Amino acid sequence: MDTETVVASRADALRELETEVGVLIRRIRRVIGERARAVHPDLLPASYLMLSYVRDHGPLRASAMCAVFDIDKGAISRQVQHLIDLGLVDREPDPEDGRATLLSASEDGVRRLEVVADQRRHQLDARLADWPADELHAFAGSLRRYNDALGIPADR
Amino acid sequence: MDTETVVASRADALRELETEVGVLIRRIRRVIGERARAVHPDLLPASYLMLSYVRDHGPLRASAMCAVFDIDKGAISRQVQHLIDLGLVDREPDPEDGRATLLSASEDGVRRLEVVADQRRHQLDARLADWPADELHAFAGSLRRYNDALGIPADR
DNA sequence: CACAGAAAGTTGCCGTCGTCAACCAATCGC
DNA sequence: GCGATTGGTTGACGACGGCAACTTTCTGTG
Numbered sequence: 208m209d210t211e212t213v214v215a216s217r218a219d220a221l222r223e224l225e226t227e228v229g230v231l232i233r234r235i236r237r238v239i240g241e242r243a244r245a246v247h248p249d250l251l252p253a254s255y256l257m258l259s260y261v262r263d264h265g266p267l268r269a270s271a272m273c274a275v276f277d278i279d280k281g282a283i284s285r286q287v288q289h290l291i292d293l294g295l296v297d298r299e300p301d302p303e304d305g306r307a308t309l310l311s312a313s314e315d316g317v318r319r320l321e322v323v324a325d326q327r328r329h330q331l332d333a334r335l336a337d338w339p340a341d342e343l344h345a346f347a348g349s350l351r352r353y354n355d356a357l358g359i360p361a362d363r
Numbered sequence: 364m365d366t367e368t369v370v371a372s373r374a375d376a377l378r379e380l381e382t383e384v385g386v387l388i389r390r391i392r393r394v395i396g397e398r399a400r401a402v403h404p405d406l407l408p409a410s411y412l413m414l415s416y417v418r419d420h421g422p423l424r425a426s427a428m429c430a431v432f433d434i435d436k437g438a439i440s441r442q443v444q445h446l447i448d449l450g451l452v453d454r455e456p457d458p459e460d461g462r463a464t465l466l467s468a469s470e471d472g473v474r475r476l477e478v479v480a481d482q483r484r485h486q487l488d489a490r491l492a493d494w495p496a497d498e499l500h501a502f503a504g505s506l507r508r509y510n511d512a513l514g515i516p517a518d519r
Numbered sequence: 520c521a522c523a524g525a526a527a528g529t530t531g532c533c534g535t536c537g538t539c540a541a542c543c544a545a546t547c548g549c
Numbered sequence: 550g551c552g553a554t555t556g557g558t559t560g561a562c563g564a565c566g567g568c569a570a571c572t573t574t575c576t577g578t579g
Contacts (some may be wrong), residue, residue, distance in 0.1 A: 225395070227506040229412045230433055232388050236564090239381070256385045267553065270527060277386055282566050284529055306527040343380060346509065349502045350383040356570045361538075389566075392535090409536065426556060438537050440558055462545045462556045 245326070246319045247293055254286045255333035258295055262320055268301060269310060295319065401482070402475045403449055410442045410496055414451055418468035424457060425466060451475065 227320075236252060243255035250258070257272060269283050276283070287310060290296035295316035301307035312320070392408060399411035406414070425443055429436050443466060446452035451472035455465035459503060468476070494502075 225412060226416060226431075227503055228387070228391050229395075229409075230431075231384070231506060231509065232391065233433060235384050235388065236537085239385075240564095251564070253385075256381060260382060268527075275382075275386075277389055278565095279567055280528065281530075281568080284527095285565090288529085301527095304527080304575070308528080342505075346505045347380045347383055349498075349505065350380065350387060353387065353502065392566085396535095407535070424556075435538055437539080437556065437559075440556095441536090444558085457556095460546075460556080464557080 242323065245323045247338075249293060250295070251286070251289055253282075254289050257283075257286050257314055258290055258312060259320065261290075261296055261310050262317055266299075266311040268307045270307070272283065272310075275334040370504040398479065401479045402450065405449060406451070407442070407445055409438075413439075413442050414446055414468060414472055415476065417446075417452055417466050418473055422455075422465040424463045428464070428466075446472070463477050 239255060243250040244260070246255060257276070260272065260275065261267065269287055270280065272278070272287075273280050273282050279308040287296065287298070291298055295313055297311050297313045298308050299311075301309050326358045395411060397409040399406040399408045401412060402414070413432070416428065416431065417423065425439050426436065428434075428439050428443075431441070443452065443454070447454055451468050451469055453469045454464050455467075457465050
């Protein structure tokens, strides 16, 4: 391949990527919506992701999630409030910093997540059933790398 | 690896994927927003993706985009209207079907997309500069496969 | 010790986006 | 021809995130 062909195929790949990601964004929102509803009928999709993260990453403060999810603190605040209203997350003051609060999944939250995880494990998520674990890992790795790349602000 | 480990790592990979995709959703929106504004200061992010698609896939009807983008026809209608208001897309009645209209990128639309593409090509998109073309293709392929998997409705 | 500023959260306002549903017009099938 | 279907538009609504103003609680420097 000469240089021009390489450049052209790069451009193609990037355009392809844009369209695929665009579709992904909308589809994944629906899927996450389903999953959230499975956990709790009133659980909002965005909150579901945070609940899952809070469960896995122990007591943490909301500002930590701002960084992880790369999201505005106002948005976090609302989602967290929603989770607390539903009783899926507990909030307690941080003993080491009077400004901060620590979030952790409530018993009910953990239990509900487990129920859904079991359901999914048993039916092995019909949609992704034929993806081997290592390919899933590789894909997740690519996604993370892509996300990292996107995290770098454009230099213009 | 025994069976349980495989199952566990599958579950891990799926959770990992969820978080990554969640981050992706927000970041990509910002990036696409930047890109849209580079094309035209008033161009909305979602419309930018459609403009790009219309340019590449010739005159087509709005309903075709519903299928491609997996999106409600009402949403398509609004985005298309927006593109027409900005003069980036032309709409003409389909000679073969009085109900339908055919969309194509206007001269201005094509020109503006090219300007931005040139900019990006010359700076080779700083953020993804170190991704070789074949890896981009592989990633796009995984994304499409993932999208296809998500397109299958959950069987519950 | 005091005081400027930074950090943690909360809240209101706003823009983007997509779904749902009602609706109109044109076309297709029988 | 006439009912059903398809292409498209519009309005109402909800989810979501960004921005900015504001409160409270540190933190650091003089």
